[in-house]
Amino acid sequence: MLIFxxxxxxxxxxxxxxxxxxHLPADMHFFKTVTxxxxxxxxxxxxxxxxxxxxxxxxxxxTHQSAANFPASVxxxxxxxxxxxxxxxxxTEKLFVVGGAQLFxxxxxxxxxxxxxxxxxxxxxxxxxxxLDYSKFQRINRQPGVRNEKxxxxxxFEQFQRIxx
Ligand SMILES: NC(=O)c1ccc[n+]([C@@H]2O[C@H](COP(=O)([O-])OP(=O)(O)OC[C@H]3O[C@@H](n4cnc5c(N)ncnc54)[C@H](OP(=O)(O)O)[C@@H]3O)[C@@H](O)[C@H]2O)c1
Numbered sequence: 001m002l003i004f005x006x007x008x009x010x011x012x013x014x015x016x017x018x019x020x021x022x023h024l025p026a027d028m029h030f031f032k033t034v035t036x037x038x039x040x041x042x043x044x045x046x047x048x049x050x051x052x053x054x055x056x057x058x059x060x061x062x063t064h065q066s067a068a069n070f071p072a073s074v075x076x077x078x079x080x081x082x083x084x085x086x087x088x089x090x091x092t093e094k095l096f097v098v099g100g101a102q103l104f105x106x107x108x109x110x111x112x113x114x115x116x117x118x119x120x121x122x123x124x125x126x127x128x129x130x131x132l133d134y135s136k137f138q139r140i141n142r143q144p145g146v147r148n149e150k151x152x153x154x155x156x157f158e159q160f161q162r163i164x165x
Contacts, residue, residue: 002087002110005031005096006129007117007155013125015100019049021123026151031098034115038094041083046100047074060086060095062103080106105130114160117145121153138163 007027008014015021036056044063053059053071060075062083067076077083083103087095087110097103097111108130114137137160145155 001091001094001112002083002107003094003096003113003115004104004107004111005034005098005115006104007119008129009119009125010122011125012129012131013123013127014129015127016123016125018045021125022119022121022153024117024119024151024153024155026145027117027119027155030117030157035096035098038096039090040096040098041077041086041103042098043100043103046098046103083107084110101127101130104132108132112162114158116158116160117155118158119153119155134160136163137161 006014007020007024009021013021035054039058039060040054041060041062042050044061044065047059047061047070053074058075059073060077061070062077062080063070064078065076067074070076077086096115097107114132139158140161141157141159143157145151145157147154
């Protein structure tokens with residue numbers, strides 16, 4: 001199953017200058033908790049924003065580049081159809097599409113679950129979450145985040161499931 005996992009701030013901002021616009025350790029912890037033991041699928045720009053392939057989970061990268069440009073542990077796919085095929089071959093596995101905008105845009109017709117963190121703060125951005133058709137999804141969970149010194153924003157974790165008609 002394909003799951004989008006992302007955090008967005010006001011105005012659907014998700015990125016700035018190749019990185020996250022904010023520092024929100026509670027969301028990084030959530031990311032680690034839900035993806036560990038599963039699979040992440042990242043665009044090459046998002047993958048480049050990581051210090052290295054993320055440990056204790058399968059790393060899949062979407063790129064037109066040669067696989068030789070990536071660590072040997074990484075699975076390299078070269079088209080959205082290749083991602084769809086990869087997912088179809090693994091129907092019971094949780095495959096977390098972790099961005100960026102290009103992947104969220106190209107795979108929105110295929111995604112089964114949405115794991116969204118909404119940060120109620122404004123940041124400069126150059127990358128935005130595409131408009132998703134939320135009428136095709138039902139919310140299955142909502143958990144406000146804890147605001148504290150290290151996480152100085154209001155934020156909420158939500159999960160949505162595609163409505164099967
Ligand atoms: N807030 C969040 O939750 C979140 C999540 C993820 C990312 N981000 C941020 O978003 C920004 C990056 O997002 P982005 O949209 O610019 O880039 P991206 O989606 O991460 O990566 C784009 C790259 O993916 C590859 N790609 C895209 N479509 C492809 C296709 N159909 N076939 C083969 N390869 C394909 C291409 O790689 P090649 O050029 O190598 O061919 C393309 O340049 C960063 O600032 C990052 O920090 C934020």
